Amino acid sequence: MEVSVLQAALIGISCWLGSVENSQPLGVAFSDAMSKPIVGGTVVGLILGDVVTGVTIGAAVQAMYLGQVLIGGVATADMAFVSYPSIALAMLAGADANVAVTLAATVGVLGAALFTGYEILASVFYQLGDKYIAENNIKKMKIAYMVLPPITSFILRFGITFTIVMLGSNYAATLLAAIPQIVLHIAGVLGGVLPAVGISILITYTLKDYKFIIFFLIGMICITFLNLNMVATAVTGTCLAVMYYMYTANNNNNQVESINQNIEEEDELQ
Known part of the structure; x- marks a missing residue:
């Protein structure tokens, strides 16, 4: 060029x-x-x-x-x-x-x-x-x-x-x-690893709870093995996030209802 x-x-x-x-x-x-x-x-x-x-x-x-x-x-x-x-x-x-x-x-x-x-x-x-x-x-x-x-x-x-x-x-x-081709091969391997290092550093700084890394792994599976594009992967991630929010919200509501029920039973016993 x-x-x-x-x-x-x-x-x-x-x-x-x-x-x-x-x-x-x-x-x-x-x-x-x-x-x-x-x-x-x-x-x-x-x-x-x-x-x-x-x-x-x-x-x-x-x-x-x-x-x-x-x-x-x-x-x-x-x-x-x-x-x-x-x-x-x-x-x-x-x-x-x-x-x-x-x-x-x-x-x-x-x-x-x-x-x-x-x-x-x-x-x-x-x-x-x-x-x-x-x-x-x-x-x-x-x-x-x-x-x-x-x-x-x-x-x-x-x-x-x-x-x-x-x-x-x-x-x-x-x-x-x-x-030499061997040098280019080594550079290519190192170049393929370095982005993973950057992403891992970002995950370390952003994840508050390491169990959320499951969402990152799902994204990798969608792109690498299922051959989904970025839009489809983003939609899948959004759906999973909404499902997680609904599940945790229901759990919190159930816990609150259980606590209120226990309080009411204690009041009746008194």
């Missing part, structure tokens, strides 16, 4: 818009949405002219990061780099979704290291801003606080993403073809 300078530039700008430190006027919610792999895969697919492949890879990568949380402000991967240069590189190389997931995990960790470097540079800018405040130089203070950090972020994210995409268009497919 060939890529133009304009396409590489658009992917680079999208990566910057999805960065957590980005102070663009559209707000934090917009940046957070842009950083999601499913959104990144869609955007990259639109730019490269293959939306189906972009969404497919984005959905596979999104499954791996469903349970990602920020602990102490530290993330295990930079989601903007996961969502844009890695998915673009996988599409340019013609890799399948499983290999793309492994590639995204690698690029995401490297992106997290890059973000740490950005934070170090930003701390320097903020120290300069404090210095200019002490000197009562408001103009330079605004430059240090409001101009230098976004420019640095744009240069790093746009520059690295643009370079990866432009170089990837020439070397990604050749590099993938040169990798």
Whole structure:
């Protein structure tokens, strides 16, 4: 797949818009949405002219990061780099979704290291801003606080993403073809396991009672063995949820009636 300078530039700008430190006027919610792999895969697919492949890879990568949380402000991967240069590189190389997931995990960790470097540079800018405040130089203070950090972020994210995409268009497919088949098989197996890890982390954080995992297992059976689509599986899950609610509600009503009956019998005996 060939890529133009304009396409590489658009992917680079999208990566910057999805960065957590980005102070663009559209707000934090917009940046957070842009950083999601499913959104990144869609955007990259639109730019490269293959939306189906972009969404497919984005959905596979999104499954791996469903349970990602920020602990102490530290993330295990930079989601903007996961969502844009890695998915673009996988599409340019013609890799399948499983290999793309492994590639995204690698690029995401490297992106997290890059973000740490950005934070170090930003701390320097903020120290300069404090210095200019002490000197009562408001103009330079605004430059240090409001101009230098976004420019640095744009240069790093746009520059690295643009370079990866432009170089990837020439070397990604050749590099993938040169990798031994056993290595690709291992990457595919690991890529197939990683989404399961993300889903398991999400279940750990969301399930209040582990007996509810039965609903998750039923969903897996519906899709894997019964070959139901997502709509049919969602309808089945809704029906089971309603049935569970009706069963528990009846049990609660019976318990209340039993308690009231016991109270009435005790009153009669007294």
